[in-house]
Amino acid sequence: MIASSAEQLKQLTLAFERFTRRFKVTEATAAMSNSLNALDVQALLFIDDHPGCKLSDVARHLQVAPTTMSSSTDRLVRRGMIERQRPETNRRTVALTLTQAGKDTVAGYMEGYHDACSAMLEPLDPAERADFVRLTLKIAQHET
Template sequence: MFGRMDEPTQQQIEELTSAFERFARRFKVAEAAAAADNALNALDAQTLLFVQANAGCGLGDVARYLNVATTTMSSAVDRLVRKAMIERRRPEGNRRAVALTITEKGRYVAEEQKAGYRNACLAMLRLLEPSERAEMIRLTEKIADSES
């Protein structure tokens, strides 16, 4: 790994913390704008996106992906079911299991959510020089794909 000399400085940590707070705020605003009509909190929005991408998944699958307790996930799913955005279905082979699927309303809301993210990314990328954009994407993916 890195030696002590390669550790980030306190100033670098503070600068990145501040930048990420501003960065996250852009996404929260975009997420809130997309979800405002449907009153989704961040957990519900992420749950909806996961179910859209993983039709037939189980409650535990979503909980593991979002790194939350199954009881927390159960509450989120209950809210989304009440709002008619996802449905619980019992698979024929296992009547005790529950498969989650997105509804047409949920699909619409999820697409609005993703459009909000894309608009936030577009706004950020427009602030960069064309030559800087690929580097921003590369570094962001490197961080996002790390295990720590």
């Protein structure tokens, strides 16, 4: 049976809403063990993806006030996860990079994601897995 496009989309939406919820809980659990709050974790992941980014970049991406990100940065610096640097090219800004401890922490989160993804693939047979991964990557690449 072939579902209509609209029906397909609806089902896909439900599935992804669940995936997201699942991942979020996974993340919250991991965060707890590092005593980091949700925002700090998101910031850490973003900085991992954008080394040397400005504080305001993170704030904009995570949709929080600059002051909130400043506090988050304080916490992450205090815990030795990231470093603040004043670039000579523009000394108003603060460039953020992960320390080794920060990288290790991110690796821990990634491991959690990794396990969750592994569980996702479980019900598929090898050919299906290959298809699913291929299509997912095609989508991810398109997102920039």
